[in-house]
Amino acid sequence: MSIKQISVFLENRTGQLAEITGLLADNNIDLRAISIAETSDYGVLRMITDDADSASAVLLENGHIISMNQVTVVAVEDQPGGLSNLLSIIARSDISIDYMYSLFTKKVGTAYMVFRVSSGSKFANLLQAHGMRGVTAEELGIK
Amino acid sequence: MSKYYQPEIETASREQIRQWQDERLVQQVRHVWDNVPYYRAKMEEKGVTPDDIKSVDDLHKLPFLTKADLREAYPYGLMGVPVEECVRIQSTSGTTGKRVVAFYTQGDIDLWEDCCARAIVAVGGTKEDVCHVSYGYGLFTGGAGLHGGSHKVGCLTLPMSSGNTDRQLQFMEDLGSTIICCTPSYAAYLAESIHERGLQDKIHLKAGIFGAEAWSENMRRDIEQKLGLKAYDIYGLTEISGPGVSFECEAQTGMHINEDHFIAEIIDPDTGEVLPEGTKGELVFTCITKKAFPLLRYRTRDICVLTREPCPCGRTHVKMSKPMGRSDDMLIIRGVNVFPSQIETVLLQQGYPANYQIIVDRVNNSDTLEVLVEMTPENFSDSLGDITAKEKLLVAELKSMLGLHAKVKLVAPKTITRSEGKAVRIIDNRKI
Numbered sequence: 001m002s003i004k005q006i007s008v009f010l011e012n013r014t015g016q017l018a019e020i021t022g023l024l025a026d027n028n029i030d031l032r033a034i035s036i037a038e039t040s041d042y043g044v045l046r047m048i049t050d051d052a053d054s055a056s057a058v059l060l061e062n063g064h065i066i067s068m069n070q071v072t073v074v075a076v077e078d079q080p081g082g083l084s085n086l087l088s089i090i091a092r093s094d095i096s097i098d099y100m101y102s103l104f105t106k107k108v109g110t111a112y113m114v115f116r117v118s119s120g121s122k123f124a125n126l127l128q129a130h131g132m133r134g135v136t137a138e139e140l141g142i143k
Numbered sequence: 144m145s146k147y148y149q150p151e152i153e154t155a156s157r158e159q160i161r162q163w164q165d166e167r168l169v170q171q172v173r174h175v176w177d178n179v180p181y182y183r184a185k186m187e188e189k190g191v192t193p194d195d196i197k198s199v200d201d202l203h204k205l206p207f208l209t210k211a212d213l214r215e216a217y218p219y220g221l222m223g224v225p226v227e228e229c230v231r232i233q234s235t236s237g238t239t240g241k242r243v244v245a246f247y248t249q250g251d252i253d254l255w256e257d258c259c260a261r262a263i264v265a266v267g268g269t270k271e272d273v274c275h276v277s278y279g280y281g282l283f284t285g286g287a288g289l290h291g292g293s294h295k296v297g298c299l300t301l302p303m304s305s306g307n308t309d310r311q312l313q314f315m316e317d318l319g320s321t322i323i324c325c326t327p328s329y330a331a332y333l334a335e336s337i338h339e340r341g342l343q344d345k346i347h348l349k350a351g352i353f354g355a356e357a358w359s360e361n362m363r364r365d366i367e368q369k370l371g372l373k374a375y376d377i378y379g380l381t382e383i384s385g386p387g388v389s390f391e392c393e394a395q396t397g398m399h400i401n402e403d404h405f406i407a408e409i410i411d412p413d414t415g416e417v418l419p420e421g422t423k424g425e426l427v428f429t430c431i432t433k434k435a436f437p438l439l440r441y442r443t444r445d446i447c448v449l450t451r452e453p454c455p456c457g458r459t460h461v462k463m464s465k466p467m468g469r470s471d472d473m474l475i476i477r478g479v480n481v482f483p484s485q486i487e488t489v490l491l492q493q494g495y496p497a498n499y500q501i502i503v504d505r506v507n508n509s510d511t512l513e514v515l516v517e518m519t520p521e522n523f524s525d526s527l528g529d530i531t532a533k534e535k536l537l538v539a540e541l542k543s544m545l546g547l548h549a550k551v552k553l554v555a556p557k558t559i560t561r562s563e564g565k566a567v568r569i570i571d572n573r574k575i
Contacts, residue, residue, distance in 0.1 A: 007525035009518045011555040037527045042518075042553050044527055063556055065518050069525045098526065116525065 001134035002070035004052035009065040010043035035101035050142040072134040078111040148264040165198040167431035234282040235381040236480040246435035258387030259292025266350040270297030277325035280304040284385025289324040326478040327358035331508040334369035348372040397462030412470035
């Protein structure tokens with residue numbers, strides 16, 4: 001149960017973010033999660049939209065450099081300790097987290113965390129062993 | 144105390160110089176014909192044999208040699224004597240991955256060092272001087288040349304090479320350096336350091352011999368004022384020996400070419416036609432004394448003017464102006480020759496497109512080099528670590544190719560500016 005994430009190369013130049021989000025808006029694509037990793041010279045924009053294939057097509061048509069990856073979205077309780085419990089479980093395993101960020105939801109009481117990990121399948125097994133699982137695209141209402 | 148290192152040569156009559164050139168050219172053409180098949184083939188292609196060359200007047204009949212020939216003949220194809228007679232190489236950048244390798248017999252080294260010794264004596268150097276050599280030592284001819292020249296004059300030679308400012312200044316002060324030899328930008332940098340540390344009164348330099356990169360009259364005055372010395376120019380290239388092919392005298396109205404060793408011509412870079420004296424054009428050298436790497440009619444790509452008007456210093460050898468530009472796209476950055484084609488070679492090897500841009504600038508008296516490289520889908524991923532690792536590899540490969548550190552800036556496609564449809568490859572912001 002993994003979700004498609006699009007990464008976009010961000011040159012260190014004003015207007016890049018406005019341009020990219022503008023393209024999505026013009027094509028009626030909704031952003032569900034967004035994260036930026038930067039160096040002093042450039043950045044990588046990671047996002048989850050409600051239509052990954054359309055979003056990637058639009059970005060490619062407009063000359064952007066992108067990469068499509070699978071990530072795991074996990075629901076945690078939206079209260080103190082909700083995230084740290086899950087992170088402790090992961091820390092006790094041999095799975096490493098490449099990066100993580102949060103995803104917007106209107107569901108009260110639940111927070112969604114996006115994970116890119118060293119092994120997607122091992123992570124799925126780990127979650128299952130603890131009565132958890134990755135959220136599906138249908139459940140998030142995205143393609 | 145002579146003001147010339149080899150007075151009978153440096154002040155020889157024009158007739159004597161011409162006689163040396165005629166005799167030596169004839170011998171050298173025979174030497175090359177007999178020992179350098181690569182050049183013999185070029186002569187045969189042009190229908191020229193050694194018998195056709197009877198004097199300097201026949202020089203124009205010989206084929207040219209260029210950097211492309213050196214690359215094709217790399218490494219031993221232009222050697223004029225067997226390896227067992229060679230005692231050294233010196234090396235400099237080639238236009239792509241192949242470096243230029245020049246060979247020397249012991250005799251060639253002696254002649255080269257004599258030329259550098261002439262330069263040192265021309266700035267007032269004697270065996271009482273402490274000669275501080277801060278050109279790079281190793282494959283680069285700068286250090287080796289001035290070091291050898293300093294030995295010949297009998298100065299106390301300090302083989303400093305470049306770098307390690309603390310040590311440079313410590314020796315300059317403690318050992319009392321009187322002559323400094325380094326690139327002009329390094330001189331400007333040392334001058335700044337001396338001022339920062341308040342060492343002006345502890346440094347007693349009287350003269351400097353600066354070359355290996357372009358420098359202006361403004362820079363000269365600046366260095367003279369800051370270091371309290373008289374700043375002199377020197378010129379050379381690895382293919383023709385190294386520094387000392389020509390040097391400035393006290394008149395400072397051009398550099399005397401050592402005509403007993405090198406015949407100079409000015410040609411039209413497009414047609415190859417020899418131009419009359421006083422006309423601006425590309426400088427071509429024919430080596431008439433060295434044996435291991437005897438290049439005939441080598442095109443330097445430097446644009447300058449030659450003049451034979453009498454010089455107040457008494458030297459009779461022809462003077463060349465400072466190079467006014469290049470007839471190719473070579474850049475000199477921190478004293479190192481850089482060809483854009485080298486950068487292109489590395490980019491393509493590393494899987495980046497050849498659509499790049501080079502930005503050269505000067506910050507705090509030191510040249511900087513930045514290469515704008517287009518990101519591609521293949522080199523991109525969601526992992527910052529992966530992208531950074533590839534970028535670091537590119538920087539390392541560029542350093543290996545160029546011999547100096549270039550900053551790499553990854554940009555989106557279509558960012559690199561185009562001027563009327565053609566990408567602008569080189570932006571040089573330095574105000575020399």
